[in-house]
Amino acid sequence: MKICCIGAGYVGGPTMAVIADRCPDVTVNVVDMNQSRVDAWNSDSLPVYEPGLDAVVKRARGRNLFFTCDIDRQIEHADIIFVSVNTPTKTYGIGAGFAADLSFVELCARRIAQVARGNKTVVEKSTLPVRTAESLRRVLHANSNGYRFEVLSNPEFLAEGTAIADLERPDRVLIGGDDTPTGRTALQSLVDLYARWVPRERILTTNVWSSELSKLFSNAMLAQRVSSANALSALCEATGADVDEVANAAGSDSRIGPKFLKASVGFGGSCFQKDILNLVYLCEHYGLREPAEYWRQVVAMNDWQKSRFVKRMVDTMFNTVSGKRIAILGFAFKKDTNDTRASAAIDVCRGLLAENAELLIVDPKVPAETILSDLERATGTSREVLASRVQCEPDVYRATRDAHAIAVMTEWTQFKTLEFQRIYDQMQKPAFVFDGRGILPHAALTAIGFEVYALGKPAPALAR
Ligand code: UDX
Ligand code: UDX
Numbered sequence: 001m002k003i004c005c006i007g008a009g010y011v012g013g014p015t016m017a018v019i020a021d022r023c024p025d026v027t028v029n030v031v032d033m034n035q036s037r038v039d040a041w042n043s044d045s046l047p048v049y050e051p052g053l054d055a056v057v058k059r060a061r062g063r064n065l066f067f068t069c070d071i072d073r074q075i076e077h078a079d080i081i082f083v084s085v086n087t088p089t090k091t092y093g094i095g096a097g098f099a100a101d102l103s104f105v106e107l108c109a110r111r112i113a114q115v116a117r118g119n120k121t122v123v124e125k126s127t128l129p130v131r132t133a134e135s136l137r138r139v140l141h142a143n144s145n146g147y148r149f150e151v152l153s154n155p156e157f158l159a160e161g162t163a164i165a166d167l168e169r170p171d172r173v174l175i176g177g178d179d180t181p182t183g184r185t186a187l188q189s190l191v192d193l194y195a196r197w198v199p200r201e202r203i204l205t206t207n208v209w210s211s212e213l214s215k216l217f218s219n220a221m222l223a224q225r226v227s228s229a230n231a232l233s234a235l236c237e238a239t240g241a242d243v244d245e246v247a248n249a250a251g252s253d254s255r256i257g258p259k260f261l262k263a264s265v266g267f268g269g270s271c272f273q274k275d276i277l278n279l280v281y282l283c284e285h286y287g288l289r290e291p292a293e294y295w296r297q298v299v300a301m302n303d304w305q306k307s308r309f310v311k312r313m314v315d316t317m318f319n320t321v322s323g324k325r326i327a328i329l330g331f332a333f334k335k336d337t338n339d340t341r342a343s344a345a346i347d348v349c350r351g352l353l354a355e356n357a358e359l360l361i362v363d364p365k366v367p368a369e370t371i372l373s374d375l376e377r378a379t380g381t382s383r384e385v386l387a388s389r390v391q392c393e394p395d396v397y398r399a400t401r402d403a404h405a406i407a408v409m410t411e412w413t414q415f416k417t418l419e420f421q422r423i424y425d426q427m428q429k430p431a432f433v434f435d436g437r438g439i440l441p442h443a444a445l446t447a448i449g450f451e452v453y454a455l456g457k458p459a460p461a462l463a464r
C-alpha cells in the first residue's frame with residue numbers, strides 16, 4: 001500500500017511518521033509545497049518539536065517514510081491520499097474572521113483529480129466544516145479523468161506536546177465514510193490500517209458528516225471547559241475561593257472529570273478558537289442564532305481573560321507599566337511545543353506594549369525570530385521600533401535583572417524550580433509575580449518577599 005499526505009505540518013508530519021513506524025510495509029510519502037519545511041523534515045533538526053518525534057522519524061525515514069516537494073508524482077502513485085493542509089480562519093470576504101479558508105483544500109482536490117491515474121481514496125485530515133467532503137467530492141469528480149474517488153473524513157485528535165503518545169495510544173480513531181459499497185470498502189481499508197496498532201473497539205466509524213462535526217464539537221467542548229474554569233477564576237479572586245480547590249472538588253465528580261479545568265491566562269493553539277468560530281459560522285449559516293451565540297461566548301470569555309490579565313497587572317503596578325521591565329516567562333501556547341499560534345502570550349504582550357512596557361521574553365523552545373514576527377503582526381509595529389521595547393532572552397536570570405514584574409504565560413516545567421531567591425534579589429521592589437498558569441510555588445515566593453498575583457487566588461494582603 002502507498003500513502004501520500006499533502007501538508008507536512010504539525011499534524012501531517014507526526015501522523016505520517018507514526019503510521020510509517022507502525023506499518024513498515026506501507027510506503028508513506030509526505031509532500032509539501034514549502035521546500036524549506038521539507039528540507040527540515042529531512043534534516044536532524046525537524047521543523048516540529050514534539051517529545052518522541054525524533055526517534056519515530058529516525059526509525060522510519062528513508063525506509064518507508066519520505067518527505068518531498070514532488071507532489072504530483074506522489075499523488076499519482078498513492079492508493080490513499082491524506083489532505084492535511086492548513087485551513088486558517090478566513091481574513092477576507094464572506095465569513096471573514098469566522099469561516100475556515102478552504103482554498104488550500106480545494107486546490108489539493110483539483111490537483112489530485114488532475115494528476116491521478118487510477119482510483120483513489122482521499123482522506124480529510126485537516127479540520128473542516130461539516131459537508132466539506134461534499135465539495136471535495138464534487139471538485140474531484142468534476143475534474144477527474146474517469147477515475148473514482150472515495151472521500152473519507154478522519155479528523156486528528158492529537159494535542160501538541162503529546163502528539164506521539166496521542167497517535168500511538170489514541171482514545172479513539174474516528175473515520176467517516178459513505179454507506180455505499182465502494183464507500184464501505186474504502187472505509188474498511190483505513191480501519192485495517194489503524195487496526196495494526198489501535199484496538200478495534202477504539203476505531204469508531206460514522207457517516208462523513210458526523211465525523212466532520214465530531215471534531216468541531218470535541219474541540220468546542222474542551223475549550224468550553226477551559227473558559228468555564230477561567231470564568232470561575234475571576235469569581236474566586238473576588239470571593240477568596242481558590243480556583244484549583246474548586247476545580248478539584250468539581251472535577252472529582254466522575255461525571256465532570258478532572259481534565260481541562262485548569263484556569264489559565266487563556267487557551268491558545270491553532271485549533272480551539274478557529275474551530276469554535278467555524279462552529280459559530282455553521283450555526284449562523286443554518287439560521288441557528290442561539291447556538292451560534294452560545295459557542296461565541298466561549299471565545300469571548302477567552303478574550304476577556306487575556307485582557308483582564310493585562311488590566312490586573314497594570315492596576316496592581318500602581319496604574320502604570322510605562323517604561324517598566326517585565327519578564328515574560330513562556331511564549332508558546334502551552335508547554336512542550338515550539339508552536340505560538342494564537343498563544344495567549346501574544347495578546348498579553350500586545351496589551352503590555354500598548355501600555356509602553358519593556359518586555360524581556362524567555363521561552364525554552366520558541367526562536368526569537370518567531371516571537372518578533374508574531375509581535376510585529378499583532379501590534380502592527382515595525383521590527384526596529386519593536387526591537388527597542390522587546391528583547392528575547394534565553395537566560396531567565398538575565399531577563400529578570402532589574403525587572404519590576406514576572407508574568408508566567410506558559411507552564412514550562414523548568415519555570416517551577418528556578419532559583420527564586422536569586423531572582424528576587426536582583427529585581428526592583430516591590431517584586432511582582434503574575435502567574436497566568438498557576439504553576440509557581442506561591443507560598444515559597446511570598447515567604448521570599450514577592451507579591452504574588454495568581455489567577456483565581458486571593459490577592460496578597462498588602463503590607464503597608
Ligand atoms: C493542521 C490541520 O490541517 C488544520 O486543519 C488544523 O485545524 C490544524 O492542524 P497544521 O498541520 O497544524 O494544520 O498546519 P501547518 O503546520 O500550517 O501545516 C500545513 C502544511 O501544508 C504547511 O507545511 C504548508 O506548506 C502545506 N501546504 C499548504 C501545502 O503543501 N499545500 C498547500 O496548498 C497548502
Ligand atoms: C487541541 C485538542 O486537545 C486536540 O484534540 C485537537 O486535535 C487539536 O486541538 P492543542 O491545541 O494541541 O490540542 O492543545 P490542548 O492541550 O488542547 O490545549 C489548548 C489550549 O488550552 C492551550 O493553550 C492550553 O494551555 C489550554 N488549556 C488546556 C488550559 O488553559 N487549561 C486546561 O485545563 C487545558
